[in-house]
Amino acid sequence: MALQFTLNGEMREVSGVSPTLTVLDYLREQAELTGTKEGCAEGDCGACTIVLAETGDGKPSYKAVNACLLMLPQLDGKHVFTVEGVATSDDLLDPVQDAMVKTDGTQCGFCTPGIIMSLFALRQSEAEVTEGEIHNTLAGNLCRCTGYRPIVEAAREACVAAPDGLALETLKANDSYQEGNQSFHTPKSITEMAEVFTANPDANLLGGGTDLGILVSKEREVLSTIIQTSRVAELLEINETNTDITFGAAVTYSDALPFIERLYPSFATLITRIGSVQIRNVGTIGGNIGNASPIGDTPPCLIALDATLVLYSQAGERELPIEEFFLDYRKTDLKAGEFIKAIRLPKLSNAQEFRAYKISKRYDQDISAVVGAYRIELEDNTVLDARIAYGGMAAIPKRGVACETALIGNAWDLATAMTMLDFIQEDYQPISDHRASKEYRFQVAGNLFQRLYQDLSGADEALEVVAV
Ligand SMILES: Cc1cc2nc3c(=O)[nH]c(=O)nc-3n(C[C@H](O)[C@H](O)[C@H](O)COP(=O)(O)OP(=O)(O)OC[C@H]3O[C@@H](n4cnc5c(N)ncnc54)[C@H](O)[C@@H]3O)c2cc1C
Ligand code: FES
Ligand code: FES
Known part of the structure; x- marks a missing residue:
């Protein structure tokens, strides 16, 4: 069977190539579209950004993605745009290209095709073009020589132009x-x-x-x-009841974000720091759990939120509290032929507060050294309940039972927050690596309790350092 997709509006049928051929290699070496560049080949630099469009519920949705991380069959049934395909004609550039020329938004030009494609996706979307949204859009595109001022200026000018509203045919993907x-x-x-x-x-x-x-x-x-997994209908569902919300394992971060923003705003802030828009447009919560990395960002949050995993195989369905899923370094409780179907999160009660903090060397596009996640219930300044989890502090994302026991029933004040490092040292055994030393991890994990205390006390000063 041939893979079928449109490339810059032209139907392509491809067969006889390895299914693990990357889209970047296909574009550059087979389709001879060398505008799309290879910088890092690992999703960091954005030089390979292309745009995928799907018709979904009738309205086309345009998503910037990294071609270096995609395998060619992931294009099957989609519409693909590269930098060669956004201008209407040789004389009529896309508004984004036009603005980049006018603002001198390019020097060596290596990053420019990727930047054009990220801004093209923003222009085609219904997102409000705020400074924050421009920052978000460009966080996955590294430019080492122009400087971002003229690029941001181009984004401000061009991305408010109306989307093209192209009618895209619905295409079918092979099984x-x-x-x-x-x-x-x-x-x-x-x-x-x-x-x-x-x-x-x-x-x-x-x-x-x-x-x-x-x-x-x-x-x-x-x-x-x-x-x-990303075409399995049941794995793409999002179901909400009065008491909980369930995300199919193949729901992407971008699709989950509006729900998470409404229900757990602090978790949403952390998700907007996972990779870049390109990564979040395809990356899934199920993949973050299945990967079982000790420094994945969502598992500590999901443990603190008391999430349940729904696991599925031909033998049937079973449920497991997420903290029991991680057995040892990159070892999970999945049996042969079993996979994650969904993740169910209880909603917060009025008395519960949830906060998650990510510590990494850079604000954007960086893997965590430590993630702290806390669900706290207070009454009259006394801790009624606490669920605490850290990532980056052990071989697995792990609940802090000594920390919880120390908090429950005690007064919630700065003095208590300052003692938590002792209990963190009981709960965790971090390692030193290139992201952080063991000593730093302990120190910062303890300090996050002071931040949590300030945060829940409605402190006036800014607690989040943001680059915008
Ligand atoms: C540039 C870059 C930046 C990144 N930044 C971050 C970051 O800031 N924070 C972070 O946590 N991660 C980060 N990551 C890692 C990655 O984006 C996340 O772990 C993401 O959630 C993986 O999801 P995916 O769907 O792409 O997984 P995939 O790559 O498709 O799969 C990952 C693993 O999960 C397994 N898996 C997938 N689905 C299931 C399922 N339904 N059931 C069982 N197993 C399954 C796969 O077999 C595989 O072993 C980054 C990655 C890149 C390339
Ligand atoms: S080549 Fe750097 S993100 Fe793909
Ligand atoms: S223009 Fe040279 S890297 Fe951006």
Whole structure:
């Protein structure tokens, strides 16, 4: 079966290529569209940014993504735009290109195609073009020589132009694609997914590929069987009741964000610091959990929020508190042929407060050294209940039981907050690595309690240092 997608408006049918060929390599080497650049090949620099469009519920949605991390079958059934395809004609540039020329927003030009594509996606969206939104859009595009002032100026001028409102045809994706001894499966329902995973228990599951894609683009590993989760209808559902909200495991950060912003604003702030827009447009919460990294950002938050995982296989469905999912370094409780179906989070009661803090060397586009997540219930300044979890402080994201015990029933004041480092030292055994030393991790994890205290006390001073 050939893969089918449109590329800058022209239908393409591709077969006879490896399913792990990256979209970047396809564009540059096979489609001969060399405007899209390779800088880092690991999702950091944005030089490879392209835009994917889908029709969804009738309205086209345009998303900036990193071509270096995508495998070609992820394009099946989509509309793809590269920098060569945004101008109406040779004489009529896209408003974004025009503005970049006028503001002198480019010097060596290496980053420019990626920046054009990120701004093109913003222009096609319905997002309000605020300074914050421009910052958010450009955080995944590194320019080392122009400086961002003229680029931001171009964004302000061009992204308010009306979206093109192109009518995009709905295309269908194949159920599977095979080349040589490599196969790529795209199940559409959860029963199909369980069936194909049972038949191929060693297959790699692929959500957005922002972790798995690095094995292909950077490590050049040859993966033999891949099962894509992002077209499985049940894994894309978001269901909300009076008491909880359930995200399908293949829901992307970008799609989950409006719900999380409404229900857990502090968690949403942390999510906007996961990678970049390009990463969040394809990266999934299920992938962040399945990857089982000790420094993944969402697991500590989900543990503190008392989330439950719904796991699925041909043997049926089971539920597990997320803190029991992580067994040891990168080892999870998943059985052969089993996968994460959904993540269910209880809503906060009126008495509960939730805060999450991420400590990393840079504000944007950086992996955490430490994440602290806290759900606290206070009454008359006494701690009625506390759920605490840290990432980056042990081989797994882990609950702080000694910390919780020390807090519950005690007065909630600065003196209590200042003693928490002692209990953190009981709960955790961080390591020293290139992100932070063990001593730094302990110190900062303890200090975050003082920040939590200030935050819940409605402190006037700014507690979040933001780069805008
Ligand atoms: C530039 C860059 C920046 C990043 N920044 C951050 C960051 O700030 N914070 C952070 O936490 N992470 C970060 N990441 C890592 C990554 O983006 C996240 O972990 C993301 O959530 C992975 O989701 P995905 O859908 O892309 O996973 P994939 O790469 O598709 O999969 C990741 C793993 O999860 C498994 N998996 C996927 N879906 C399921 C499922 N349904 N059931 C069981 N297993 C499953 C896969 O088999 C694989 O082992 C970054 C990555 C990049 C490239
Ligand atoms: S080449 Fe750097 S993000 Fe893709
Ligand atoms: S113009 Fe040279 S890197 Fe941006």
